Amino acid sequence: MDLSFLGICSEIGVDLGTASTLISTKSGGVLLNEPSVVAIDKATKKVLAVGSEADEMLGRTPENITAIMPVKNGVIADFETAVLMVKAFLKRASGRRPLVKPNIAAAVPGGITDVERRASAEVFMAAGARNVVLIEEPMAAALGAGMPVGAAQGSMIVNIGAGTCEAAVISLGGIVSARSLRIAGSALDSAILSYVRKEYSITIGSKMAEEIKIEIGSAQPYPDEGYYEVRGRQTATGLPKNARIAASEARMAMSGGIGRIVDAVLDTLEETPPELAADVLSSGILLTGGGALIRGIDRIIEDATGIRTTIAENPVECVSLGSAMAFSSPAVLHRSETARRR
DSSP states (O other), X not given: OOOGGGSSOXXXXXXXOSXXXXXXXXXXOEEEEEESOEEEETTXXXXXXXXXXXXXXXXXXXXXXXXXXXXXXXXXXXXXXXXXXXHHHHHHHHTTSOXXXXXXXXXXXXXXXHHHHHHHHHHHHHTTOSEEEEEEHHHHHHHHTTOOTTSSSOEEEEEEOSSOEEEEEEETTEEEEEEEESOSHHHHHHHHHHHHXXXXXXXXXXXXXXXXXXHHOBSXXXXXXXXXXXXXXXXXXXXXXXXXEEHHHHHHHHHHHHHHHHHXXXXXXXXXXXXXXXXXHHHOEEEESGGGGSBXXXXXXXXXXXXXXXXXXXXXXXXXXXXXXXXXXXXHHHHHHHHHHO
């Protein structure tokens, strides 16, 4: 593990995501992977729990406690809570070592506004960072996945997180063509939640919708498809009610969102210069992010594009690892700083 936290200043990468936050070091170690959730006492405004402990409280808190997810669709939705959360995570990541002001490379969606970019940077500065550089998520994911981002060839990455989906073709340390969608894993959860409410008149929570997606969800049919026993509240009476949801139903509920992701990939390819498109045809498309683990999503993209599509090793960690690795890639840092100044 990188021991740079012991020194005067450390360099770390942060993936401050809608569903989870990951902190990594340049040497390739993941220091922290926690849900992006904070539990706060409404009356005193005191933080009661952060990360996994707060995540367990979602949907289960009494009236005086609220569980907040301060990041929505990849951008800061609650500045003060986000600062408190990042402070806690930085302290937790440092363990027993003395906490110093780190240099942070933070991943942000490619399609966010200048105001949203500034808010992201200010969160980390307020949480104790010495300096902050913002790296676009597709570039961070590509670095973390080991793609040759600095080479004079086209490489295509599709990062499917909880809040955003980023499709990009990268060459010579920069993004040549890209699409950024605020439709990803959380939107698929919401689609399942809405389907269960409409078809079965049962209200379920977001965590159960996510469990359905993970357990039986898919982009294409798969062998030995099963069912999921849904437990929720009957919409009309408010009484507890169960139902059995088939894998095919979860797939149908998710189909609209997955279709949008496929369209984003196709649109990105259409904007790619012919020479780089030929490179992508040869090298293939790489999927990262938690959404890459949805069954069959690689096959449905491959069928739509005719290009070999694979899933990165440890896809969930690629963005945070790549953010930290950006400190060893001057060209990437320079391009990121240039984009920030503009």
